[in-house]
Amino acid sequence: MKEVFIGRENLLKLIGRWAKNQRVYVPVTFDIMNNPETPDYELVKEEVPDKLELHGACPAQSPKTFLFYAREVVAKYPSSDPEASVEAPATIVVGPRACDLDGLEKFDKVYWSTKHFTEEYDDPFYIEKRQNTVLVSVDCTASKETCFCTMMGGKPYVDDGFDLNISPLKSGYILTSGSDKGEKLLEGSDDLFTPVDSNHKDERSRSRASVTAAVERQNAQYAVDVAHDKHELGSNEAAWAHVTQNCVGCGACNRICPSCTCFLLVDQRAEGGYERTRNWDTCLSIGYARTGGGGNSRPNLPQRLENRIRCKLEYSRDRYGAVSCTGCGRCIDVCMGRIDMREAIKHVVTEMAKA
Amino acid sequence: MKNIYRPIESVIEDIKQESPNITTYRFRPKEPLTFAAGQFVELTAPGVGEAPFTPSSNPNVTETMEITIMDVGTVTHALTKMKVGDTVGIRGPYGNGYNMADFDGKEILIMGGGVGLAPLRSLILALFDDIDRYKKVSIRYGARTPEDVIFKDLLPEWEKMKNTEVLLTIDEPAPNWSGKVGVVTVLLDDLPLLTTVDVEGLPFSAETAVACVCGPPIMLKFVNIALLEKGFKPENIYHSMERNMSCGLGKCGHCMMGELYICKDGPVMTAAQVASFEDPF
Ligand SMILES: Cc1cc2nc3c(=O)[nH]c(=O)nc-3n(C[C@H](O)[C@H](O)[C@H](O)COP(=O)(O)OP(=O)(O)OC[C@H]3O[C@@H](n4cnc5c(N)ncnc54)[C@H](O)[C@@H]3O)c2cc1C
Ligand code: SF4
Ligand code: SF4
Ligand code: SF4
Ligand code: FES
Numbered sequence: 290m291k292e293v294f295i296g297r298e299n300l301l302k303l304i305g306r307w308a309k310n311q312r313v314y315v316p317v318t319f320d321i322m323n324n325p326e327t328p329d330y331e332l333v334k335e336e337v338p339d340k341l342e343l344h345g346a347c348p349a350q351s352p353k354t355f356l357f358y359a360r361e362v363v364a365k366y367p368s369s370d371p372e373a374s375v376e377a378p379a380t381i382v383v384g385p386r387a388c389d390l391d392g393l394e395k396f397d398k399v400y401w402s403t404k405h406f407t408e409e410y411d412d413p414f415y416i417e418k419r420q421n422t423v424l425v426s427v428d429c430t431a432s433k434e435t436c437f438c439t440m441m442g443g444k445p446y447v448d449d450g451f452d453l454n455i456s457p458l459k460s461g462y463i464l465t466s467g468s469d470k471g472e473k474l475l476e477g478s479d480d481l482f483t484p485v486d487s488n489h490k491d492e493r494s495r496s497r498a499s500v501t502a503a504v505e506r507q508n509a510q511y512a513v514d515v516a517h518d519k520h521e522l523g524s525n526e527a528a529w530a531h532v533t534q535n536c537v538g539c540g541a542c543n544r545i546c547p548s549c550t551c552f553l554l555v556d557q558r559a560e561g562g563y564e565r566t567r568n569w570d571t572c573l574s575i576g577y578a579r580t581g582g583g584g585n586s587r588p589n590l591p592q593r594l595e596n597r598i599r600c601k602l603e604y605s606r607d608r609y610g611a612v613s614c615t616g617c618g619r620c621i622d623v624c625m626g627r628i629d630m631r632e633a634i635k636h637v638v639t640e641m642a643k644a
Numbered sequence: 645m646k647n648i649y650r651p652i653e654s655v656i657e658d659i660k661q662e663s664p665n666i667t668t669y670r671f672r673p674k675e676p677l678t679f680a681a682g683q684f685v686e687l688t689a690p691g692v693g694e695a696p697f698t699p700s701s702n703p704n705v706t707e708t709m710e711i712t713i714m715d716v717g718t719v720t721h722a723l724t725k726m727k728v729g730d731t732v733g734i735r736g737p738y739g740n741g742y743n744m745a746d747f748d749g750k751e752i753l754i755m756g757g758g759v760g761l762a763p764l765r766s767l768i769l770a771l772f773d774d775i776d777r778y779k780k781v782s783i784r785y786g787a788r789t790p791e792d793v794i795f796k797d798l799l800p801e802w803e804k805m806k807n808t809e810v811l812l813t814i815d816e817p818a819p820n821w822s823g824k825v826g827v828v829t830v831l832l833d834d835l836p837l838l839t840t841v842d843v844e845g846l847p848f849s850a851e852t853a854v855a856c857v858c859g860p861p862i863m864l865k866f867v868n869i870a871l872l873e874k875g876f877k878p879e880n881i882y883h884s885m886e887r888n889m890s891c892g893l894g895k896c897g898h899c900m901m902g903e904l905y906i907c908k909d910g911p912v913m914t915a916a917q918v919a920s921f922e923d924p925f
Contacts, residue, residue, distance in 0.1 A: 367733070372646065373645050411645065412895065413647060524922060554896070556688065556690070565649055567649070570896070578888050579888055584886070586887065
């Protein structure tokens with residue numbers, strides 16, 4: 290493990306050096322109609338954007354965007370070639386938070402199964418991108434009002450399982466390598482670093498503790514420890530109908546979610562034959578569970594929202610051994626009905642207790 | 645790495661109309677493709693899409709594969725437009741299939757409804773290949789009208805097999821129909837059980853008999869209730885579960901039922917496995 294301190298100017302230089310040999314994505318603040326939005330990723334081109342923003346909470350999108358494309362060609366046919374042809378250029382993504390790395394655990398289990406399970410079908414499109422991507426994680430220095438990672442058993446910073454981690458401080462950043470891949474990113478750039486001193490470390494500890502406390506404080510009102518209590522949310526129809534009141538079934542919550550792994554294969558004509566694309570799909574859509582001839586195991590919207598929330602809390606836990614909601618709050622941020630996962634859980638759990 | 649989404653080119657070798665809306669296709673895959681009874685494949689209508697089907701041919705025949713398909717929507721309709729010599733795609737096999745080693749020495753009740761007899765045909769043909777291992781094979785099949793009965797020419801042949809009986813029913817009375825009338829559960833009304841006095845034919849021992857059921861969800865629901873009432877053990881009642889499926893690989897999520905993925909944990913599931921679900925069918 291190597292730990293160094295770097296100022297902002299030098300960090301931009303360092304990222305610029307990385308960008309010479311691979312694709313680098315960084316979170317950047319966009320002003321939309323004079324309204325500073327949550328930072329979102331931008332590809333580093335000639336220069337590292339000076340609107341690079343590493344402070345605050347998680348960027349608008351999660352790293353799923355880079356490892357599991359919204360739409361991707363997964364087969365061209367007719368073809369007698371059993372091998373997959375995958376485009377997976379070397380990529381560095383700077384910005385994922387602790388919750389984002391947690392979200393990828395579900396992806397690793399579903400798509401990179403031999404790593405975690407036995408005899409499953411490995412997905413070359415995910416695995417090759419995962420192998421060729423370095424994730425540079427970042428400590429959260431503030432929380433959004435929708436963050437609830439602590440409620441799901443997480444923390445607003447990473448302390449293991451990262452390649453390179455950035456801890457933003459007032460005067461610069463601490464860079465910590467956690468793997469060979471991460472250490473490589475620091476090689477040959479000693480001119481940009483200074484040693485980390487005890488003031489830096491103190492500032493980091495204080496910042497981590499204060500963000501953790503802030504997330505805990507803003508979620509105290511929900512007071513259901515979902516990650517640890519073995520909650521069975523159950524199919525309380527009235528409770529789910531209540532939760533679904535403002536839902537329009539758009540599926541934005543599924544698409545933005547760092548741990549929603551679902552997709553739909555779609556075939557179409559293409560040059561030389563046909564192609565099959567894999568597209569993000571959402572269990573909130575009415576066609577998701579429709580079967581041939583018009584059957585549907587979840588014809589009503591409340592059943593579908595119930596499926597989403599129970600998938601995160603119960604089904605993932607029972608199938609993959611871990612709850613898959615990381616508490617990133619993105620589904621709340623994007624929901625036009627302002628449906629809040631925490632309130633939904635609390636309502637259903639409370640109603641269950643009454644029943 | 646191997647591409648798990650690639651369909652294997654397969655040529656249509658024969659097409660046989662079974663009923664007004666059900667057709668059996670015989671495919672010759674260009675690469676080896678075998679399956680066990682109860683497993684399914686994803687069949688591609690080129691440029692249109694994929695749909696899951698359980699082959700209806702004998703799993704011990706490995707050069708070709710037959711699938712019996714009801715025209716209900718986009719993919720199945722596109723297939724009706726195809727001709728002998730055309731190419732489709734197949735990938736698989738997926739899912740678990742029947743645990744046939746468990747059937748040894750037992751009475752086997754096969755309950756089919758509508759096109760549901762098609763997936764069961766691969767099981768029936770596999771059982772016939774080894775018929776001496778089983779005490780009895782009772783095939784009970786319901787269709788809407790006499791016209792809708794599939795495998796019309798095969799049913800009399802099956803009846804001639806050792807230890808085998810075939811009983812049919814149609815939903816409404818029709819001229820020249822000698823079988824029963826009523827929905828498929830009527831075929832269970834006089835199921836000869838060891839516990840019944842005056843049994844006709846070889847009796848079933850409800851304690852150990854195995855039931856394999858395939859048909860529309862409503863049929864599974866009522867057959868399940870009837871069999872449990874008759875004393876069949878939940879772990880001996882095998883249902884073919886139908887869910888929307890896209891990948892067949894345990895990844896896309898479409899077939900999820902709680903923590904179960906029907907494409908991996910099924911499509912064959914016992915009544916015991918689905919007992920905790922409020923409405924599994
Ligand atoms: C394990 C298993 C075995 C089966 N075995 C048999 C069998 O032996 N014989 C048989 O006849 N049937 C069988 N079925 C049922 C069969 O799979 C369905 O009838 C078939 O999927 C219908 O497909 P379709 O496209 O014709 O129908 P549709 O109703 O058009 O579509 C079915 C599903 O595909 C989706 N879909 C349709 N078009 C599109 C599109 N353009 N883009 C995206 N999604 C679309 C729909 O949303 C719907 O969910 C089996 C099903 C399962 C699960
Ligand atoms: S984002 Fe909100 S409105 Fe849209 S499907 Fe999800 S919960 Fe419903
Ligand atoms: S919540 Fe819905 S879309 Fe997301 S992983 Fe679960 S089933 Fe798939
Ligand atoms: S369900 Fe919502 S809060 Fe949980 S991981 Fe997904 S987007 Fe984040
Ligand atoms: S069909 Fe895709 S997970 Fe089962």
